[in-house]
Amino acid sequence: MQDRIKYWKGIEELENTPEFEKHAHNEFPEFLPINGAEGGESASSGKTHRRDFLKLLGFSMAAVSLASCEAPVRKAIPYLNKPVDVEPGVANWYASTFYQGGDYNSILVKTREARPIKIEPNPSSGLTPLGTSPKAQGSLLGLYDNNRLRFPLIAGKEAKWEEVDNQIKSRLANVSGKVAFVSSTIISPSTKKLIDEFGSRFGNFEHVTYDVNSASGLLQANGGVIPGYDFSKANIIVGINADFLGTWVAPVPFAKQYIETRKINPDNPAMSRHYQFETILSLTGSNADVRVPIKPSEEAALVSALHSAVTGGSASGTAVDAKLLATVVKDLQANRGKALVVSGSNDPGVQELVKAINTALGAEGSTIDTAAPYYVKQGNDAAMLRLIEEMNAGSVGAVFFYNANPVYNHPLAARVASGLQKVGLKVSFADRVEETAKLADFVTPDHHYLESWNDFEPKRGFLSISQPVISPIFTTRQMQDSLLVWSNQSTDFYEYMRNNWRTVISGNFNEGWEKAVHDGVLENGTSLLKVSAPASTASSAIRKIQPSAIEAVVYEKVSMGAGGENSNNPWLQELPDPVSKATWGNYVAMPRQMAVDMGVKQDDVLKVTFANNESIELPALIQPGQANGTVAIAMGFGRDLDVMPVAKGLGASAYSIATVNDGAVLYTSGVKLEKTNATSPIAQTQTHHTIMDRIVVQENSFAKYKENPKEVTKYVRIATHEGPAKPAAISLWDDYEYKNHHWGMVIDLNSCIGCGACTMSCNVENNIPVVGKAEVLMRREMHWMRIDRYYSAKEHEPKDYAEMEHPADNPTVIFQPMLCQHCNHAPCETVCPVAATMHSSEGINQMAYNRCVGTRYCANNCPYKVRRFNWFAYANNDKFGFNEPMNNDLGKMVLNPDVTVRGRGVMEKCSFCVQRVQLGKLEAKRENRRPKDGEIVTACAQSCPTEAIVFGDMKDPESRISKILARQQGERAFHVLEELNVQPNITYLTKIRNLA
Numbered sequence: 001m002q003d004r005i006k007y008w009k010g011i012e013e014l015e016n017t018p019e020f021e022k023h024a025h026n027e028f029p030e031f032l033p034i035n036g037a038e039g040g041e042s043a044s045s046g047k048t049h050r051r052d053f054l055k056l057l058g059f060s061m062a063a064v065s066l067a068s069c070e071a072p073v074r075k076a077i078p079y080l081n082k083p084v085d086v087e088p089g090v091a092n093w094y095a096s097t098f099y100q101g102g103d104y105n106s107i108l109v110k111t112r113e114a115r116p117i118k119i120e121p122n123p124s125s126g127l128t129p130l131g132t133s134p135k136a137q138g139s140l141l142g143l144y145d146n147n148r149l150r151f152p153l154i155a156g157k158e159a160k161w162e163e164v165d166n167q168i169k170s171r172l173a174n175v176s177g178k179v180a181f182v183s184s185t186i187i188s189p190s191t192k193k194l195i196d197e198f199g200s201r202f203g204n205f206e207h208v209t210y211d212v213n214s215a216s217g218l219l220q221a222n223g224g225v226i227p228g229y230d231f232s233k234a235n236i237i238v239g240i241n242a243d244f245l246g247t248w249v250a251p252v253p254f255a256k257q258y259i260e261t262r263k264i265n266p267d268n269p270a271m272s273r274h275y276q277f278e279t280i281l282s283l284t285g286s287n288a289d290v291r292v293p294i295k296p297s298e299e300a301a302l303v304s305a306l307h308s309a310v311t312g313g314s315a316s317g318t319a320v321d322a323k324l325l326a327t328v329v330k331d332l333q334a335n336r337g338k339a340l341v342v343s344g345s346n347d348p349g350v351q352e353l354v355k356a357i358n359t360a361l362g363a364e365g366s367t368i369d370t371a372a373p374y375y376v377k378q379g380n381d382a383a384m385l386r387l388i389e390e391m392n393a394g395s396v397g398a399v400f401f402y403n404a405n406p407v408y409n410h411p412l413a414a415r416v417a418s419g420l421q422k423v424g425l426k427v428s429f430a431d432r433v434e435e436t437a438k439l440a441d442f443v444t445p446d447h448h449y450l451e452s453w454n455d456f457e458p459k460r461g462f463l464s465i466s467q468p469v470i471s472p473i474f475t476t477r478q479m480q481d482s483l484l485v486w487s488n489q490s491t492d493f494y495e496y497m498r499n500n501w502r503t504v505i506s507g508n509f510n511e512g513w514e515k516a517v518h519d520g521v522l523e524n525g526t527s528l529l530k531v532s533a534p535a536s537t538a539s540s541a542i543r544k545i546q547p548s549a550i551e552a553v554v555y556e557k558v559s560m561g562a563g564g565e566n567s568n569n570p571w572l573q574e575l576p577d578p579v580s581k582a583t584w585g586n587y588v589a590m591p592r593q594m595a596v597d598m599g600v601k602q603d604d605v606l607k608v609t610f611a612n613n614e615s616i617e618l619p620a621l622i623q624p625g626q627a628n629g630t631v632a633i634a635m636g637f638g639r640d641l642d643v644m645p646v647a648k649g650l651g652a653s654a655y656s657i658a659t660v661n662d663g664a665v666l667y668t669s670g671v672k673l674e675k676t677n678a679t680s681p682i683a684q685t686q687t688h689h690t691i692m693d694r695i696v697v698q699e700n701s702f703a704k705y706k707e708n709p710k711e712v713t714k715y716v717r718i719a720t721h722e723g724p725a726k727p728a729a730i731s732l733w734d735d736y737e738y739k740n741h742h743w744g745m746v747i748d749l750n751s752c753i754g755c756g757a758c759t760m761s762c763n764v765e766n767n768i769p770v771v772g773k774a775e776v777l778m779r780r781e782m783h784w785m786r787i788d789r790y791y792s793a794k795e796h797e798p799k800d801y802a803e804m805e806h807p808a809d810n811p812t813v814i815f816q817p818m819l820c821q822h823c824n825h826a827p828c829e830t831v832c833p834v835a836a837t838m839h840s841s842e843g844i845n846q847m848a849y850n851r852c853v854g855t856r857y858c859a860n861n862c863p864y865k866v867r868r869f870n871w872f873a874y875a876n877n878d879k880f881g882f883n884e885p886m887n888n889d890l891g892k893m894v895l896n897p898d899v900t901v902r903g904r905g906v907m908e909k910c911s912f913c914v915q916r917v918q919l920g921k922l923e924a925k926r927e928n929r930r931p932k933d934g935e936i937v938t939a940c941a942q943s944c945p946t947e948a949i950v951f952g953d954m955k956d957p958e959s960r961i962s963k964i965l966a967r968q969q970g971e972r973a974f975h976v977l978e979e980l981n982v983q984p985n986i987t988y989l990t991k992i993r994n995l996a
Helices: 011-015 018-023 050-067 134-143 161-173 189-199 216-221 251-260 283-287 296-310 322-334 348-360 381-393 413-420 479-486 493-503 509-519 570-574 592-598 702-707 757-765 773-777 827-831 857-861 914-926 960-968
Strands: 092-100 103-112 115-121 178-183 205-209 226-229 236-240 273-278 290-293 339-343 368-374 396-402 425-428 454-459 462-466 551-555 588-590 604-609 615-622 630-634 659-661 664-666 668-670 672-679 699-701 743-748 786-791 813-818 837-839 845-847 949-953 986-989 991-993
Touching (some): 092 134, 092 454, 092 509, 103 134, 103 251, 115 134, 115 757, 134 570, 134 757, 161 425, 161 479, 178 381, 189 205, 189 454, 189 479, 189 493, 205 381, 216 348, 216 381, 216 664, 236 296, 236 322, 273 283, 273 322, 283 813, 296 339, 296 348, 296 551, 322 339, 339 348, 381 396, 381 413, 381 664, 454 493, 462 509, 479 493, 493 509, 570 757, 592 615, 699 702, 827 837, 827 857, 949 960
Parallel strands (some): 178 205, 178 396, 236 339, 273 290, 396 425, 551 630, 588 615, 699 991, 743 986
Antiparallel strands (some): 092 103, 226 368, 454 462, 551 668, 588 630, 604 615, 743 949, 786 813
C-alpha cells in the first residue's frame, strides 16, 4: 500500500500552533475570516451574514465529502523497550494506602500505561475491605495537580536539592534552642521511628503532633489512644456531637461496623437503635433512629446527667426532655455489654465522663476492644499551644512542618505567624507555597503519596503499606528521604522501612515482604507503632461553655476535610455536602426559626463577628434540624493563594470560632450576627426538601417490620376489570426477552448513609466534567449519580402543597441514590429522533454519543431527571479552567481511556459502567465460561463502604441480586414511580427505623 498523502487547510494546521489547537473544537475557527468586512465579528459570535454562512457551509460539506473517501490514518507507536509489567490497554493494580486527617483506607490503585486512574478498596484488608471515602477517591486528582511545586525553594526562589541539603545541614549543625518537628498525626511506624532518630542528634528535640479537627480530649481521657470502638457489637448506640459516619476518628471502618446491625431480613429480625444528640444536622445524625438537637453549652450537662443515671443516680440538670432521656438510660442499662456511648467533644473532662459511662455499661471488652485501639488521631493540643508560646519567646531554633499548616488552620494562627519570625530555621515539606510555607526559609516539597513508599498502622495489629505506583512527576523528594540525607545516612527510606519490618515478618523475610507489598496489608497481630501518652498540662475538669445568644460551631465537611488539604481539588469542591447539598464554598447554617426571628432569608449575606473581634461575611443557609440559637460554619475554606486557583475566593475561614480553654481547643464560641444588604447565592444541587407526599422513597418502623414484613412497603395498584393489579400487568409495550444476561441493581436504603463515595467514584471512572459554581447554580451539574436527601415534612392537610415543601424543625432524613434506572420500558428511547439512546439485549439503556444531536427530548421525557446535557465543551476550554482533569495536559492523565470524553451538545447519563461489564464478559469468554457473580461490579457499588448497592445479573438464579430480590419481593423491594410502568432495572429496599 502506497504512503498516504497528508493534506492540510493552512500552515496553522500543519504546524499545529497553539492558536489552532485552542480553537480547533469550534465549529467556525475564529481565525477564519468569513465576514468580509475588516474587523467584523467572528462566525462564532453567531452574527455572520447569511451569504458568509452559506459560503462556509458549502466548503464544509465539500470537505466532509472528500474526507469520507478515505479512511483516517492511525499510527500505533510501539514501545522500544516495553516494561515487562505493562501491556497497552490492560490495567495493572497495585496495593497501597490512603491516609489523611484520620481518614484511612487500604486501597488498590488501577494504572493504565503506568499512570494511576482509579482507586478501589482493598478486599485483603481486615479494617477497610469495603468501599472508600469520597476523599480517598478524590485524592487521585491531587497527583495531577498542576499547581504542585516542581522543585525545592530557598527564600522563595528555585534551588537545587544539593544546595538545599548543604544549607540545611550547615544550619542544623549550628542550631541553638529547641528543634521542633510539627506534623499532623503520623500512623507510619517507620516514619515515627525515623523522626525520633533524626531528633536524637539534638539536645532539645520535640515531635509535636497537631490535628486540625483534634481528638486531644479523647486521647487524654484514654491513655493517649482512641478506644477500639466496635459498633457492630452494639445494640444501643448513643452519639453526642460525634459524626462517626462522616468525619469523626475513623468513618470508613465505623460505617462498615455500624451497618452490620442495620441490615435486616426476615430470617434475622434484629436491629440496633441509634440515639444522636448534636448541634448541627450531621451525616451521622441524619441516619439516627432518634435525633435530639442540643446547644454546645448543653453538652456537658447532658453527659453528666447520663453518667449520673447510668451509675444509679438521677438524670437531672439538662435541657433534654426528661422522658426521652429516661428512655435512653433504660435502653443502655438493659443492654449492658452491648451498648456504646461516643462523644465528639474535645474537652478532656467530658471524655472522662464518657469513658466512665462505657465502663459502667460493660462496654470494655465488647463494644470497645481494649486490645486494639485506634491510632488515627494523636494530636496533642497542649503541646502545640506550648510550642507556640516557646516560638514567641524565642527559644525555638528550628522548626519543621510536615502535613501541618497552623498559620492557616490553628485558632491562634496569628501567634504562630509572629512566633515563626523568631525561629532561626524554618523548613516546610508542603507540596506548594501555602500559608505556613510562605514564612519558611526552605520549602522541600514532599512526594504525593502515590509516588511514595510508606507504612501505616491505623489500629493496633493492622499494618498496611503504600508503594509508588508512578515515578515522581516533578523534582520533589519524599520527606523521609530528606531526613535521611540531613542525618548523613546513605540508605533510602525504602530500605529503612524494609529493615524496620524485619521484626514483624517471620520466616523468609524477602518472601514475606513481597507478599506484604502485594497484599498491601499484614495483619498477623503484631504491632510496630510506638504510641505513648504524652504529659499534658490540660486539666481533666469540665470546661464550662458559657451560654450566649448565638452559639457557633466550626465543623468538618465530609468531602473537604478539616485543614484545607483538598481545597484545590475541583472534584471534591463540586461534590455536594450530604445534608445541605451545597457545593463550592461554605456558609452560615442556621435553623429556620432563628432565621425567621432575625428576618434572614436563604442567600442573605451575614456578617459574623467572633469573640476575638475578627469578622467574616458569608451567605445564610436555612438548615432544618439544627439546634435553635446556633450557627455552624465549615472549616477549610477562605483560601487566597494563587497556588490554589480552584479554591481562591471560595468562602471564608472560620477557625476563629475555635477557642482555647485551659489547654484544650474547643470548636465553639459565641458570635454576633448582622445582616448586610448583600446576597450571595449558594450553589446547591437539590433545592426541594421533601417528597411532597409522593411515593419516591419509603420508610417504616422496625416494630411494624417485626409484626409483618409484608406490610412495611406501599405498592401502587391500578384498577382493571379483574380488580387491582400491578402497573406492569397492562402495557402497550412488547416486553424484551433477555436471553443471556439481564443486568440490574438493588439499593438498600437501610444501608445507604449518604456519604457520597459512590458519586465521587462514578465521576472518576466515567470522566465526568467539573462545571463550576456558576453552572451548578444553573442546575447544570454533570454528575451521573446523585444522592437525593429528603426531610420529613411538617404536619399538613392533604394536597396542601405549600406546606408540604417545608421540612419539620427536627426532621427525619432519608438518602436515596438516584441514577439512570435502565428502564425496560424506557420513555427516553421512544422520543429520541435519531435513536441515540437505545435498549441493549442485556437490559442496559445505552447512549451512542456520536449519534446524539442534543434535542434533549429524552431528558424531558425522563421521570427521574437523571440525564445530563453538555451545554458547553468542558474540555480544552479556558472558560472552565478549574476543570483540571480536562483542561491541562497533566490533568488529562487521570482520564479513563475506556470511556470517551463527551463533547458539547451531547446527552450523557449512567451506563451501568458498561466498559466494566464488557471487560468482565470478555475475560470470562476467554476462559470459556460465564462471568461469575461479583466479578463485574460498577464503580458506585465497589466504592460503597456499607454495601448499600448490589449489582449483578438477574438471569443468574445464584447471583446475589437474584437472591435478594427473591427474598425481598413483596416486603421491602419497590420501584420508584412504579405507577408509570417504565419498569426500572433498579430496585430499592424500604428504609426501616428502630424508633424508641
